Amino acid sequence: MAQHNYTARIEWTGNRGTGTSAYRAYDRTWTIATPGKPPIHCSNDPLLGGDPALPNPEDLLLSSLSACHMLWYLHLASEAGIAVQSYRDDPVGVGETTPDGAGRFLRATLKPHIVMPAGTDLTTADAIHDRIHAVCFIARSVNFPVDYAATYEEN
Numbered sequence: 001m002a003q004h005n006y007t008a009r010i011e012w013t014g015n016r017g018t019g020t021s022a023y024r025a026y027d028r029t030w031t032i033a034t035p036g037k038p039p040i041h042c043s044n045d046p047l048l049g050g051d052p053a054l055p056n057p058e059d060l061l062l063s064s065l066s067a068c069h070m071l072w073y074l075h076l077a078s079e080a081g082i083a084v085q086s087y088r089d090d091p092v093g094v095g096e097t098t099p100d101g102a103g104r105f106l107r108a109t110l111k112p113h114i115v116m117p118a119g120t121d122l123t124t125a126d127a128i129h130d131r132i133h134a135v136c137f138i139a140r141s142v143n144f145p146v147d148y149a150a151t152y153e154e155n
Helices: 057-079 122-132
Strands: 009-012 029-033 040-043 086-089 092-097 103-110 112-116 146-148 151-154
Touching (some): 057 086, 057 103, 057 112, 057 122, 057 146
Parallel strands (some): 112 151
Antiparallel strands (some): 009 029, 029 040, 092 103
16 A cells, blocks of 8 residues: 655644733634645634634535545546536535534535536436545545535536
């Protein structure tokens, strides 16, 4: 098996001048920097004092899961001779927070809307989703169920 490394720098940017001297004395903002790519400015979940205008770790995990599924779908559709014209997903992740503040994802549902040419075999197109969990790096790495509820449009 081949191993490969992924690197990033996560840097807290929320020091207002007194660091973490008090719970409300600092911002929950941070930046993701990956070599050769633009930085991504992030914050904590708004439920935990974060900036609602910035992505949070939960947003990023759900987006990564959806993007991995999409990229594998496009690849497998291409191999199956299915000419996907557009792909859009509105995934939903369901989380819970325990009384002590710990949280986790319970499940995620991907909701891709896929446009393909008229006459496409939609049974074959739909069956591709079932194969993705076995190969998607992100889906294989999470410990919660991932389902899909795809819709299709022919043009």
